[in-house]
Amino acid sequence: MTVGSYLKRTHKTNLLEEELLILDVLFDANDTFESLVKENFASWHNLPYSHDLDTGTLEELINKLIGNGILGSTNPGLGNREFYGLTEIGGKLWEVERVPDWDKYCTDSSTIDENGTWMLSVESPSITTARAFLAGANDCFLYRFHSDEIRMTTLMDTKIAIVDWRTFQTVCSISVTTDPVWETHQVDWNEYENNRSWWRSLSELAKYQVV
Numbered sequence: 441m442t443v444g445s446y447l448k449r450t451h452k453t454n455l456l457e458e459e460l461l462i463l464d465v466l467f468d469a470n471d472t473f474e475s476l477v478k479e480n481f482a483s484w485h486n487l488p489y490s491h492d493l494d495t496g497t498l499e500e501l502i503n504k505l506i507g508n509g510i511l512g513s514t515n516p517g518l519g520n521r522e523f524y525g526l527t528e529i530g531g532k533l534w535e536v537e538r539v540p541d542w543d544k545y546c547t548d549s550s551t552i553d554e555n556g557t558w559m560l561s562v563e564s565p566s567i568t569t570a571r572a573f574l575a576g577a578n579d580c581f582l583y584r585f586h587s588d589e590i591r592m593t594t595l596m597d598t599k600i601a602i603v604d605w606r607t608f609q610t611v612c613s614i615s616v617t618t619d620p621v622w623e624t625h626q627v628d629w630n631e632y633e634n635n636r637s638w639w640r641s642l643s644e645l646a647k648y649q650v651v
Contacts, residue, residue: 445489447642448651449537458501461491463510463526463534464642468547468603470514470525473502486643505530531605541648546573546638547602550583550618560585560618563602564638567612572637574614580631586617 445461455463462476465485474480477498481490493501502524505511510530514523526534546564553559560583564570577583593613602608619625639648 447538447646448649450539450651452536453533455533455537458491458493459505459510460534460537462501462505463530464538466511466524466526467531467534467538467642470523470604472521472523473499474521476502476524486641526605528605531603535606538645539649539651540639540645541650542608544569544638544648545602546570546640548573548577548583548640558618558620559615561613561615563611563613565602565608565610565612567614569638570612570614572635573640574616576632576635576638579635580628581625582627582632584619584625586619591615 445457445464447464449460461481465471465476465481465487471484475484477495478490478493482488491498502511506513506524508529509527510533511524512527512530514525515521543566546562546569548560548562550558550560560574560577562570562573564573578585591614602611636644636647639645
């Protein structure tokens with residue numbers, strides 16, 4: 441069964457509801473046609489709803505969005521798979537409809553540095569948001585930090601992309617050493633949600649739309 445998005449929209453564009461649902465899941469990453477089909481849409485994007493488009497209609501819709509400059513397609517060398525993502529035009533249309541609070545947005549990623557140490561990196565247009573996520577992630581055991589040593593970098597007067605189609609004049613980056621990602625911990629998701637003053641994903645955006 442399919443249902444509509446739980447996100448609010450302004451209805452200030454001519455985007456159809458099905459088109460907006462596709463733009464939603466591509467706002468922060470490129471993805472394949474397989475991930476967008478009705479049967480996979482909800483589970484692959486961690487959502488409680490899908491769309492009602494059959495495979496042929498979905499393909500026509502995506503081709504239409506590409507033709508209108510709203511979506512772009514790339515093949516990054518992973519077999520013959522084609523990846524779709526928002527263009528700057530598509531991103532601006534999505535912003536008009538969903539009105540995300542970008543000051544509350546952050547991304548997090550774990551990597552290994554040249555010394556073999558796991559590092560958590562958090563980036564946000566707001567240093568307040570980045571710090572809040574870091575504290576919240578530690579408190580709810582989403583990540584476990586090895587030390588209190590935190591590296592912070594603020595890049596200003598430079599257009600830097602956190603999402604591919606949008607740039608920000610200021611990006612704040614914080615990093616700290618953590619346990620390896622395979623060392624799992626019991627995450628307290630109630631604690632996470634109670635303390636959340638940020639959004640990282642489509643499912644978290646609803647709390648911070650400024651519609």
